[in-house]
Amino acid sequence: MGESFNFNYSSRLVPPSSKQQYPERLQHEIQGSSFPTYLDVPYVTPRTRILCDIIYKTPIPDIEDALNSSGITPSPELVEEVLKLSYGSPNAAVSFFRWAGLAHKPSLYAWNLMVDLLGKNKMFDELWAAIRSMKEAGLLSLATFVSVFGSYCVEGKFDDAMMTFDVMEKYGIEPDVVAVNSLLSAICREKNQTNRAYKFFDKIKLKIPPDGDTFAILLEGWEKEGDVSRAKTTFGEMVVRVGWDEKNMAAYNAFLMTLVHGSQVDEAVKFLHVMKGKGCLPGLKFFSNALDILVKQNDSTHAVPLWDTMVGSGIMPNLITFNAMIGLLCNNNDVDNAFRFLDEMPIYGVFADSLTYNMIFECLITNKKVREAASFFREMTKNEVPPTQANCAAAIKMLFDRDDPETGVEIWDYVLTNRVIPADECANMLLMGLCSLGRFSELKRFAYDMLDQRIIIYESTMRTLQKTLYKDSRSARDIYDSLERRWKASYT
Known part of the structure; x- marks a missing residue:
């Protein structure tokens, strides 16, 4: 051909x-x-x-x-x-x-x-x-050879790709740092080939001086392979050869993310302070990505100092990063810090949404903070932030278990008034709570009202009510029998 x-x-x-x-x-x-x-x-x-x-x-x-x-x-x-x-x-x-x-x-x-x-x-x-x-x-043109680099590397023909680089000059194309970077990028795109790319770089760097992009490609390769040690070596060489420059942020981000992925967040924070002094601090994108990793690792211990470094450097967090941090703190039952973050949101011009409030509310419920949960529920409703149906049901159960039935009833009233649906779980938690406290007359009144509103009372709830009321008194048995007849009639 x-x-x-x-x-x-x-x-x-x-x-x-x-x-x-x-x-x-x-x-x-x-x-x-x-x-x-x-x-x-x-x-x-x-x-x-x-x-x-x-x-x-x-x-x-x-x-x-x-x-x-x-x-x-x-x-x-x-x-x-x-x-x-x-x-x-x-x-x-x-x-x-x-x-x-x-x-x-x-x-x-x-x-x-x-x-x-x-x-x-x-x-x-x-x-x-x-x-x-x-x-x-x-x-x-250079594009011709860039394409050849990529085609050879995809096929695992790395020696042929490097041979192509070596013959560029014979074809009238001067190999420069852009050509070097193109070959390095083609090699590093393939799995576990950053070491091969680095060897080529090590051979060519004295003939063709590298730039920030050169190091960014290598550091992104080490990040992909999770090689913290080689990333540190490459980063050190970068600082020596090209110095500090905010234009090289891609390289800095890759290096820092390698540290974070490698569970060396303390090291990352140290480097961040150095970078800040050099005017090369990463932006919100890096911090968001790093915090996302720590959230997935459920690592609040390292996430908080990284957050403090971010906001202490004047980087403005957004609602997504706030919610991620508050969710992490709640998962680790760190209610005090969760409240601190909630209180700090307006300082940065960020306003809590339903997710923010519900994560904290759920944490308070899980940790059986009765007084705090009751107060926080009232704050939510005052601020017109609706609690979720699941949180309402869990809160009703916890409050009855922890001897604050009045707030439990208050939450049920909120569910009815504000049409929180489905209301079935909340309703059944209320009935079980009233039953456990022996408040049978209220139980009957609430149950009849629920049935009138076509709210489902579970069969399992009825079995529990029967067991409890039949062990109590004749009047309690009568209440259950009357309720059972009404319950059965509602489903026929």
């Missing part, structure tokens, strides 16, 4: 806005393990669909005749669109590309798409034939 790419025309390029444009376009548009086709996109133009139909459905020997019969003159833009949808039929795409080149000289982007298509389909001999044709036409 090699010489089929050589159309012997002088270079008429579609110039990129920067040397990075085409690598980025290729990376964002067509990377992936599955190849897009014209059937996978929501809309393609009629001409694109006709050409793609030919590419995918016509035998290779007949493609050129079919294309000629289509009556379509392929513009450079149309060629690009068709190539992006032809990764699943590479040999036919080559025939199309050759045919299209007879009408119009393909754009630089189309050439790079062709190289990428061949690489993604493991057609490396044809890929290099295309590159030689591009060299003859003066069409090679």
